[in-house]
Amino acid sequence: MGTLQVYWQPGCTSCLKVKEFLREHALEFESINVREHPDAMASLAARGVRSVPVIVRGDDLVLGQNIDDVAAFVGVTLTARVCRTLCSPHDSWRCSISQLTSRARFRTLRWRPHCPDGRERIAI
Numbered sequence: 001m002g003t004l005q006v007y008w009q010p011g012c013t014s015c016l017k018v019k020e021f022l023r024e025h026a027l028e029f030e031s032i033n034v035r036e037h038p039d040a041m042a043s044l045a046a047r048g049v050r051s052v053p054v055i056v057r058g059d060d061l062v063l064g065q066n067i068d069d070v071a072a073f074v075g076v077t078l079t080a081r082v083c084r085t086l087c088s089p090h091d092s093w094r095c096s097i098s099q100l101t102s103r104a105r106f107r108t109l110r111w112r113p114h115c116p117d118g119r120e121r122i123a124i
């Protein structure tokens with residue numbers, strides 16, 4: 001199993017999620033900012049990749065927009081995680097909008113408002 005390299009750029013929320021995911025699972029990786037290293041984006045382009053995040057191990061790579069794909073690539077089995085952030089009754093509509101936005105953007109999170117802790121986030 002080779003070293004993981006994560007190609008990312010500032011302001012990319014998917015990039016942040018991928019790096020958080022790898023850190024949560026104690027996986028070491030080399031972080032490569034494509035804005036600071038233009039040759040890094042050129043090497044991705046040579047592989048046919050035009051966007052980030054991308055996780056590379058040897059000759060293999062996976063696009064990081066889907067956490068399911070990232071988990072399979074690095075050999076992690078996804079389990080339920082509880083989101084400890086609770087919404088006040090006044091902010092519940094914001095949480096609903098946020099949940100819909102997250103689901104539409106990442107398609108890997110499902111929220112269950114009936115969780116005793118407020119919300120349960122399950123990566124699937």
